[in-house]
Amino acid sequence: MEAGEQAIPVWLRERRTGVGRPAERSRAEVTAAAIALADREGLAAVSMRRVAAQLGTGAASLYRYVAARDDLLDLMADEVAAGYDLPAPGGPWLTGLLEVGRQGRVLMLRHRWLPELVLTRPALGPHGVDLLEHVLAVLAEHPADTTRKMEAFAVMNTLTAALALNELSITSGTRHRQGAYLAHAVAAGRHSHLAAALTGASLMPATPAERFEDTLARILTGLLGAA
Numbered sequence: 001m002e003a004g005e006q007a008i009p010v011w012l013r014e015r016r017t018g019v020g021r022p023a024e025r026s027r028a029e030v031t032a033a034a035i036a037l038a039d040r041e042g043l044a045a046v047s048m049r050r051v052a053a054q055l056g057t058g059a060a061s062l063y064r065y066v067a068a069r070d071d072l073l074d075l076m077a078d079e080v081a082a083g084y085d086l087p088a089p090g091g092p093w094l095t096g097l098l099e100v101g102r103q104g105r106v107l108m109l110r111h112r113w114l115p116e117l118v119l120t121r122p123a124l125g126p127h128g129v130d131l132l133e134h135v136l137a138v139l140a141e142h143p144a145d146t147t148r149k150m151e152a153f154a155v156m157n158t159l160t161a162a163l164a165l166n167e168l169s170i171t172s173g174t175r176h177r178q179g180a181y182l183a184h185a186v187a188a189g190r191h192s193h194l195a196a197a198l199t200g201a202s203l204m205p206a207t208p209a210e211r212f213e214d215t216l217a218r219i220l221t222g223l224l225g226a227a
Contacts (some may be wrong), residue, residue, distance in 0.1 A: 010071040011078075011125050025055055027065040031075040035111070038076065043113035046072065070121070077117045078125030083107050089137040094220060096138035097152070100131070101160055101216045105209070108164035115168070118161035122154075144224050152223045159219055160212075167208050 033054045038046050048069060052059040066072050084103050089096055108114045117123075124132070132153055139149045186195045 009123075009125065010066060010074055013067070025057065025061070025065070027075065028079075029055065030062060030065045030072070031079050034072050034076050035079060038113045039111060043073075043116060046076075046113075048072070073117055073121060074123040074125060077114065077123050078127050080107055080111050080114055081125075081127035081131055084127075084131060084134075086131075086134050089134065089140070093138055093142050093224075094217060097135065097156065097220055098213055098217060100135060100138075101156055102209075102213065104157070104160040105164055105212055108161060109168065112168055115161040115165035118157055119165070122157070139224075142224060148224060152220060155219065155223060156216065159216060163212050163215065167212075 030051060034046050034051045037050060037054055046069070048059045048062050048066075051072065052062050055062075066075065084100070084107070086099060086103065108118070135153045135156075136149060139152070142149065144152075182194070182198065185191055186198060
């Protein structure tokens, strides 16, 4: 890929025609194959060679559709964003944004590799732009300025990814080990604030979904106010 081409989003580049036999695949097929591979084996498994093998072709043929693995990752993240099924904006803005967050969490738990991409190389393609448009429509009557609304969109995506990644990484064994050491630390009697916090922990939302929604609601209200 030429240096100037790196600055152009993959969706704005012309497909390379190459030479010889016409291409038998589409960019959508390449993206779908990469998503299927990542869903099965994780993001590290996604390479031009592996995706080409899944399609039954050579890696060189993929360069007609994507110039590098980074392009493939951008296409994958944006394609998953097509999975949002959001109602028409209306009603309280916080309700509308929480629905975006709920669906985002579900998508990230379904595609376990997605939170890492959102956190490390956020990309805004066609479906991502549609999502941003929806969020701005939900906030159309909100008095916050555009900068704060865009900030809320970015923070919501980042927070959703971070909480989903944490949810995916915490196993029952991890919880048991953490709980055992916290109990030991509290029993030692040198962490009074921690003991008080753990005493009130039962008042927290019970399920991961409830904790996610409670946290997201408080963050968004802090960013945008209670209007």
